[in-house]
Amino acid sequence: MSIRTIWRKSLNVVMLSLTGACAAVTVSVLLFILGYLAWDGASSVNWDFFTQLPKPVGDVGGGMANAIVGSGKLLLLASLVGMPIGLLAGVYLAEFGGKTFPFIVRYTTDLLNGVPSIVIGIFAYAVVVVPMKHFSTLAGGFALGVMMIPIAVRSTEEFLRAVPTNLREGAMALGASKWKTVATVIVPAAFQGILTGLLLDVARVAGETAPLLFTAFGNRFWSPGWNQPIASLPVMIYTYAISPYEDWHRQAWAAGLVLLALVLVINVVSRVVMARRAAFLRG
Amino acid sequence: MNRRFALATLLVSLIAAGTLFAQNPVLINAAGATFPYPIYSKWFDVYHTKYPTIQINYSSVGSGAGISQMLNGTVDFGASDLPMTDEQLGQAKFKILHFPTVIGADVPAYNIPNVTAELNFTQKALAGIYLGTITKWNDPELVNANKGVNLPSSDIIVVHRSDGSGTTFIWTDFLSKVSPDWAGKVGRKSSVNWPVGLGGKGNEGVSGLVKQTPYAIGYVELIYAIQNHMAYGKAQNADGKFVKADLASVTAAAAGAAKAMPDDFRVSITNAPGAASYPISSFTWLLIPAQISDAAKRDAIKGFLKWMLADGQTYNENLSYAQLPKPVIAKEQKAIGLIQ
């Protein structure tokens, strides 16, 4: 074997092992994050964390009950804004519409998807907080809802298009009008996929902090109704993590673990469901 | 069919629950200074326990945010350690009243490994460190004032506020008074063009950074240094003495102002005369609109102010804030009547 061949073969082995190392490093980062949060956060996740309100600064103890409920309310509002628009726009793109208008809609949706979350925060501040004259759950929910729209649109369109044409043709052959076909045959067929897409969307938005900084703002107490500033898990994590209090750090870890667990569970379940469905459709 | 019905009922009841809950409590939103946040959060918590229907939600976001939110009308009242300027008051669509609540102090907190002594900081030292002209811990200006302390040759890591801050105003107000260089180059405001340093968000952020960064120095309100077990030094007052911040020295600093408090309560007590005065002390104020249309909120706020001036003051000293001088309290109690 010539030297050149030896060199080429060694290079082959070295480079390929390096790529394996890259993959290993990347995956281990995820495991590290999970492990670290579990290690530091698990001990602080107790009954108090889920049921108590934050204590005054410097006092040890208290929990994040209001932030957990707050995140829930914000996500509910966000879904009310994002899902209908996303769903129906997705139906439009997949089923109705001609050439130019859908193109413009898709392009704009992509544009909206790329907007940094802090800029969405500025937008929601200008459009909701300023006219209302105070911070509110509505403003926060609106900001998160706008962030949900692009992914909801894209995922709905994708799953609708994936419905096999023979279903469509069958319905039409039976004399159903277009909207009846869409509403009673196509959407239900794509429903599982659309639902998982929407769930992933919610999970993504659940961890957003920046748009809430000057819309939902924050609250040390319960926030009744929809008109008051409201606490949320990501903002609490941020506030507590940059503080100097050990007790607050502990709670930040716990909150981080809860948030991450929620996000990851939704992601894992959704992806498993979608993978099984894809396998099923492939037959 | 049943599943859909159940889901719909659940959604509707959740929304209803969220909305219905809004009926009885008086919800007041406030935002502002981090300087007095420990005592304010204590007060609002105690007050809420005393009057469960009144909920005062205070967000500690910095005096700058407190003032701007007041001007925007997005909060019911604000809090700031720097008095609003005439220009800012002019910008407001309504009259804003200042009510002093406590007297606190900015202290130079530091984190030098193996140095536990209380350092003396001359006026030149503090100005130089923050101007970036004094860069090492064993600079002569520091060594000469601290004979006997083994100061290392490490770089000084300066920490300041990244957000608009009354604590910053107090600090830069003091530096402007004692250093013509500082006054010329940087000036006094809630947010300045810092020559050097890392930015931390809120008193909390600065404390956090100093605590985690060896060889760092930062200015924080006294209680933050105490609660976080941080070493803090003595500052040199107008009489040339090195004074540590505590209840006595802070009260001494306010003594002059107590006698000659202006009607609108806006006054600066940094670099106050008196051998025992701590030179970086300050009042901190609640910014209350003179006209509050919502009767329930108005009564709640006025009630809180009355309580704050009486029972509230008894909580100050536990958190190392000085109580308001009696003449000031009396003046404020009269001023509450101005809130319509």
Next chain:
Amino acid sequence: MDGAAPVQSGPRAFLRRLAHGDEIAHLITLIFAASILLITALLVYQLWLGSAEARHKFGWHFFFTTTWDPVAGDFGALPFIYGTLVTSALALLIAVPLGLGAAIFLAELAPRALSDALAFLIDLLAAVPSVIYGVIGIFIVVPMMRLHIAPFLKAALGFLPLFQGPSYGVGMLTAGIVLAVMVVPFIVSVSREVLLSVPADQREAAMGLGATRWEATWRVVVPFARTGIFGSVFLALARALGETMAVTMVIGNDPKISASLLAPGYSIAAVIANEFSEAIGNLYIHSLVELGLVLFLLTIILNGLARILIIATEQKGSSHA
């Protein structure tokens, strides 16, 4: 021949068409689709309007001024543009080799089941909220930087102005590292897909000519997928530019331009997050909104480029097959 809408114009015909279910459905979905256009237009309008005073006062100077002085009312974007670009560039410098390497492994070497499983895990990394990256940044990366990485860099490469100055722990390099971890999943996932879409005959032809596995990959497959990989890099860049929380927690928040990577800096998104809710005075607020507008335009352009590149590669792949 039921319900075929009469092809006439005029209001009565329109109403008749409207009564037909299809038209209503078409209309309703169209309205919702149009609402997206409305929202986006409103967003751009608000950004434009909300930055008017700053644009008029500073004009193009805004992009070249280094001062950020709220006292004097003098605002310049350069320190933030610098910080944003430097941290993103650092992130890419770390993430692209790492991500591409991992993608090559997953697409070319790993058995399909392993590849799918690992790709799944790496996709989960993309789902981790950014504030959690920030928390890990503060408590793990910052001390590591201060105690180990920075002293090492200063000792080994301290003659370069890039690695001088005190070891703060926070700073632009730290922010770059945290950002790299955040964008690596994007590079891996998109690159893996474009590499998988390269037709098998390309690979086989190279191997048939005697190339080693690595040579076939690096000299034939990767160049074939080059445009798509570039697309993934642009996507990652766009994500890094707009990242707010993780950056503001570790960058040091100092609006200065330093040669040293160990020095603190500031990014556009971070300064908006820190100062927006407390900016007093229209000029201050408008300057912050103008920064937001700049960031918006940057990410839009990059995202657009990315999409074009990725689509181009996939088309190339399918046209050859």
